[in-house]
Amino acid sequence: MARQNRAVQTRQTILLAAAAVFDEHGYGAATIQEILTRAGVTKGALYFHFASKEELALSIMAAQLDSDPLPSQPTRMQELVDLGLVFARRLQREPLVRASVQLAMDPWSEGLDRSGPFQAWIGLIEDLLNTAKDRGELLSHVDPRQTAEMLAGAFSGIQELSHVLTDREDLTHRIVVLLRHVLPSITLPAVLVTLDVSEGRLERLTGG
Amino acid sequence: MARQNRAVQTRQTILLAAAAVFDEHGYGAATIQEILTRAGVTKGALYFHFASKEELALSIMAAQLDSDPLPSQPTRMQELVDLGLVFARRLQREPLVRASVQLAMDPWSEGLDRSGPFQAWIGLIEDLLNTAKDRGELLSHVDPRQTAEMLAGAFSGIQELSHVLTDREDLTHRIVVLLRHVLPSITLPAVLVTLDVSEGRLERLTGG
Known part of the structure; x- marks a missing residue:
């Protein structure tokens, strides 16, 4: 359980670091190396969660749809x-x-x-x-x-x-x-x- | 008059070349050298018309508003x-x-x-x-x-x-x-x- 939490946290750390690097340089100019440095994780940890820069970008794009459901309303x-x-x-x-x-x-x-x-x-x-x-x-x-x-x-x-x-x-x-x-x-x-x-x-x- | 037309044409050639290079690489990654190559003009000709990459980009952005006036309508x-x-x-x-x-x-x-x-x-x-x-x-x-x-x-x-x-x-x-x-x-x-x-x-x- 603790192990799973740590994995979830690492994944989130990498996503946030990648988001910051994409934000700064754009997708094309961003490098995996800079994402590693910013996240403070090993290359192995990153590739355990994401196969490529593209998969990182797609996961970040998917994040805009992750949201708690809103309270239901009369209409x-x-x-x-x-x-x-x-x-x-x-x-x-x-x-x-x-x-x-x-x-x-x-x-x-x-x-x-x-x-x-x-x-x-x-x-x-x-x-x-x-x-x-x-x-x-x-x-x-x-x-x-x-x-x-x-x-x-x-x-x-x-x-x-x-x-x-x-x-x-x-x-x-x-x-x-x-x-x-x-x-x-x-x-x-x-x-x-x-x-x-x-x-x-x-x-x-x-x-x- | 012929001279002025040629200047207008050169300016347009440079703008179209810059547009193509920006289109391909994005503003940040585009270089003046590549714009020169694509336009087939000298550095002197480019800088006669545009002081910088930024000025090229601003001129391209302004082009979206250059348009013949539309026929006036009842409303x-x-x-x-x-x-x-x-x-x-x-x-x-x-x-x-x-x-x-x-x-x-x-x-x-x-x-x-x-x-x-x-x-x-x-x-x-x-x-x-x-x-x-x-x-x-x-x-x-x-x-x-x-x-x-x-x-x-x-x-x-x-x-x-x-x-x-x-x-x-x-x-x-x-x-x-x-x-x-x-x-x-x-x-x-x-x-x-x-x-x-x-x-x-x-x-x-x-x-x-």
Whole structure:
């Protein structure tokens, strides 16, 4: 048990070190040697957990989807709002999530399949929208797949704009603005009026 | 006159070569030497036009905003739609515009101020929305600056998603989807009903 915990910790240490090195140099220029130095682990320890630089990058990209499940809400549309706001906060606070998104957004991550995180987010949002539609929360013209792809793309660009302009300080506000522009076009008004789409939502949701 | 034309041509040759090199290696790894080789010009010619690698990158980023003015339309909101669709097509067709956007989106363009193109697009959209608002085309709650920032961010992410998933083949479709989700929340219904927000719009607009 203690052994397993140590392995989990080592894996996390390596991921965080790799995230920092990718963050600094980009995927292409990063070297395994620098990740080893930063993590303070042996080459054997690293290769026990990750077969290659690519596998490290893919594991970091996958980390943006690792998250505790959010409290369930009266409507799926509120859960969609909460998903966006919580991810915005994770981007502001968690270096691993930031590195994860930077890798996925880097047009020069040569040889790296960057479609994984996009596809995963699209799938997650599409599932929520499909359930919302089945429950009658959406307007009848909505195509959940199309809306999910639009939201995933829009979110990724808005977080990058917020990164460039304010180092993501205003990200929560910008996601609220996105949702307030999009939700009225897809949500039944009687559901829309119940939603909490505001910057204060996160405190009310998690008390933090 | 012939001399001036040659200078303009040389400048353009250097810009396209730099765009290709940045596209291949990223801003950080690109070298002036490789740009010289690709452009087939002397170092003197390059430095006559551009003082540094940074100035080359900034000039490429500025190129995304160089465009012939679009035909004026009965509403500013139609002009906003046209602006988005034309830019989508330029991204699909023009290598310089693609390189320009890649530079602006690259989280590892160290030392490069990437806020310029974002700010320029935000300003352009904000001006259009302000005029639209003055002319009564928008719902009264709309904050043109906020909507402009949201649209610029969303567009940039959606073009990147389209880049990752389909090498931008479906970009026009995705921009139509974005506009169809956002315009109903900001546009007066009597104006909304007059808008052509469809993939066929570009052919009707420019015949090409």
